[in-house]
Amino acid sequence: MNAFLSWSILLAPITAAVLIGLFTKQNSKLSSKLSIGAIGFSFLMTLLLAAVNSGTPEIPVTSSVTWLEVGGLKVELGMIIDPLSMMMLLVVTGVGTAIHIFSLGYMKDDPSLGRYFGFLSLFTFSMLGIVLASNFFQMFIFWELVGVSSYLLIGFWFERKPAAAACQKAFIVNRLGDFGFLIGIILIWSITGSLDFGEISGAFTENPALLGASTAIAGLLIFCGVLGKSAQFPLHVWLPDAMEGPTPVSALIHAATMVAAGVYLLCRTLFLFELPTSWPEDFAWLNGVSSLHIVALIGAITSIMAALIATRQDDIKRILAYSTLSQLGYMVMAVGLGGAAAGMFHLTTHAFFKALLFLGAGSVIYAAHHEQDIWKLGGLRKKMPVTFWTFLIGTLALCGAPPFSGFYSKEEVLLAAYQSNVVLFVLAAITAVLTTFYMFRLVFVAFGGSAKSESADHAHESPSVMTTPLVFLAVLSVVGGWLGIGGYFGHFFDHGAVHHGHHENQTVVMFIGIGAIIFGFFPAFFMYHGAESDPLKKGLGGIGEFLKNRMLIDEAYQWFISRTHEALARLADWIDRWILAGFLVKGIQFTGEFTGRALRLAQTGNTQTYALLFGLGLAVALFVILL
């Protein structure tokens, strides 16, 4: 029963994608019905699966078929169903269904709607594959498939140059991380001889020192994949650019699901990170630092950096994109600090409210005729009440205001930080202040005040096909946090590392969390309530410009690449031009031609010269042979 359900969850979207790709691409109505039907079916099957397994949440169910067997390498196509993947399945299919329906309204006038829904279904299939994967190999394949479908969807409007550039950037940056991921998989396989999560973790339970000196390295290599997919510093640069894709895509892929895959991978392979760390000799100076410390540090850096940048962005989607980065940093940090349950909890609630915020932004953009600059919006509160109220709920949830879902999950994250590392906790608290600040800046400027442009003035509420998903997600954003009460997420990780918070700590953290909201809200209120232009523009000076230009990280990459990659390219070009083409190819051609020209001089056309040469040659030959 479990096997049948899980296979049908996985295969429904790919069936839709194949059908759309082969037959119905030209027919947008039928394509959208197929795609929405497929994900809706998956959602229902997931609910059924959850209901069937509700009595036995502790037992992971796996089913697998052998896919290929070459020598010592045995690759299985498996399904792993435990509470962790169950939760992810619910998030992916549930939020995915809402976004699919929203797309129907948002993309209504697009001529290639069939292609769009085909890609969406392909993405859903890949994402479900990651969630259900029972071994590293399968995980990697779906990991790459997610990368491909993300590439296709970001570049959906490929005729627009920024979109075409953004999808390539996303793909290349992701590949960079995946390269490390692949090496990590090979390293683990070469030592343990297995790819299966269960087998590997069993092997480690028997012998924690199995990986020897490369324990930390293996963990960090796997983490490379997380860096790429979950857009952690320094590979975060692709995510803000990915906002060039259609807004529902940003909601589905770059807020709720794909970027969460990295955090999910961390949780899935947590057994690897929990091993006693040991470094190879060359890295002996790192002794005492575990791979989880590095994970936490990267997460913290990402969260505070992205929050700082978000305060100075003007594009509504870019603000949300940096906010996503910041929240992903939170999750990674939480996992790194041993609070995997907190990380997964925040992932779940974040999927709800960030998808809601993105869809709200999509609704605004749709109503304002593709105006994305918040300083050209404004006054939308009265014109778009449903969008406004749901957006506000999403904002409050993101800021962590009680009793919205973000309150519970953010508190768990902060608690995990509070209990393990004061410095990271302070960073996380500052991030929380900044989060409230930039989100209310967005709300006040885009929804409050008066309309600042004609397109905003003419805006009116989006059709119900778009507002219904908003309301659905808003409800989830409110009640989603109740899931985590009573440590539900803690059961996911039965092999330890779950923090059971002390009551006093929890109270302290809760007050700091609420304090952060107040500290963030009031500056935003005084600066941006009814503001016509950004008062911080002059106030911050150089720092403001620095943040507005995204901390010049893209420029730094540009500089670095032009120094290294392009120098290499120039060297290769020089070798190709002068040595390969110049010396070898042209040299051979020249030798042949020169010899030909020289020999042509011997061709006088005079028969008797030939006869003489022939005679002489014969004489020489005879001389050599006979003597």
Added chain:
Amino acid sequence: MIQFEHYLIVSALLFCIGLLGVLTRKNLLVLYMSLELMLNAANLALVAASRFHDNLNGQIMVFFIITVAAAEVSVGLALIVALFRRRQTTNVQDLSELKL
């Protein structure tokens, strides 16, 4: 007594005269006659060898050569006639169109 060497010397002389003719004369007909001279020098050597070694193979060979040479001469002369009709010349130095 005339020895085998004497025949070979005569044959070699004939061959050289023929070769010299081929290399120095301008007229195609004369060139042709010189070529025949070289052939017959070889024939002489073959017959002499056959005679002095009591082996008839050489003479059989010569018959073949004479037969083939007769055919070859008739083809060659026909070519020369055709060439002369076209070009009004039989001078080899005028026939150098095949070079680049």
